[in-house]
Amino acid sequence: MINNEDLAYLKEQLGFWDKLSQKEKQLLVSNVYSINYKKGENLHGRDKDCVGHILVKSGELRVYILSEEGRDITLYRLTPGETCVLSASCVMNYISFDVLIDAEQDTEVLLLNIGAFGMLKEGNIHVENYAYKVAADRFSDIMWAMEQILFASFDKRLAVFLYDESARNKSNKINLTHEQIAKYVGSAREVVSRTLKNFESQGILKLSRGNLNIINKEKLRELI
Template sequence: MSDTAQLAARYPVLDALPPAVRARVEAAARWMHIPAGALVFDDCQACEGFPFVVEGSLRVLKCAPNGRELPLYRVTPGETCIISSSCLLGHEDYNARGITESDTLLMLLPKAVFDELLGEPAFRGFVFHLFAERIADLMQLIEAVAFQRLDQRLAALLLGKGQVLHVTHQQLADELGSVREIVSRLLKGFAEQGLVRLGREQVEILDPAGLRRLAAGGH
């Protein structure tokens, strides 16, 4: 399947555009093959276009001056990056960082063409519908960070990923916006309670019901 065909399969809204508009999109498209772990955009960088993720995924995060990171959301094929869209709509620079999680194929739509597409009801509805969904996700993140203990958030993170997680303490800390030492201490406590068994770059879930109680605020 060609890159253009993959794009249409991932983003059916493009097929709802008038033929002349679709042709304008295809002519202006900037295709980018980006390796895993590459920086796609960063704080204070100008936003040059609207990214369509065709393959792979991006991790969008907020970075503090001390090096700590808070993951905001992931962008997978068929989804949109609200940081990019908000920067384009508000004519502002990026205020977060985007990094590829795996080898990624992007189609970047230049700002001028993005502005034109907002005049098309189908595309405008697509952008703002996903915008609303992502804002709801971010509100849940804010609620978790503000009102839940870190042990609750760690318990919730461990659940739903299978019985055995092949993950480092640093990776868990990155996902939680914390530091490795604190996460390691919490995991040790979980192990002492019989909730998990720890191995090298591995966490085995022994008591999922206990983790669920902890994630819900119990002890």
């Protein structure tokens, strides 16, 4: 069960709440749990059961795929207020591939277990429509990520990532290591380091240990 604060957050974030019957609301509330994950902890993966519908309350999650050779590609990240239905793929018949989900920071989520989510989706058209919409939005993110990897030059991919990351955090300072950036853009750390040093030589940014600072956003945007 969840407390009143979590319930209020749930009502605010789930667009279908007002379309549920009283019985469906009771089913949902009695099957939602507040769970805390430590940074680096895996929530969902190949060897784990289908967990259900995830709503991020604080922190950040990374959704990615992993090749047999161990290379991973970040598909998208989830921040507070965002949801994931790919973690409920076992009741989403149109989803036929596995993703992994890790906590990028200490993260609190509200988790609707898979049984209740499946019952609500099957019994209420508004929940089903919501699930389709969230899945469609996420597949749009996935297609964008694949398009960047397949068709964009690495300079452009990295510039887009840095520009978006700056906008997302509302800061020109990006507190990520080269290893973390490489993970997010689907490349090797050495390639990221070399390209960042090139950007630094052009006066676009200033590198520091564990972070970087964008000092000329117009030049960065010209690369996009």
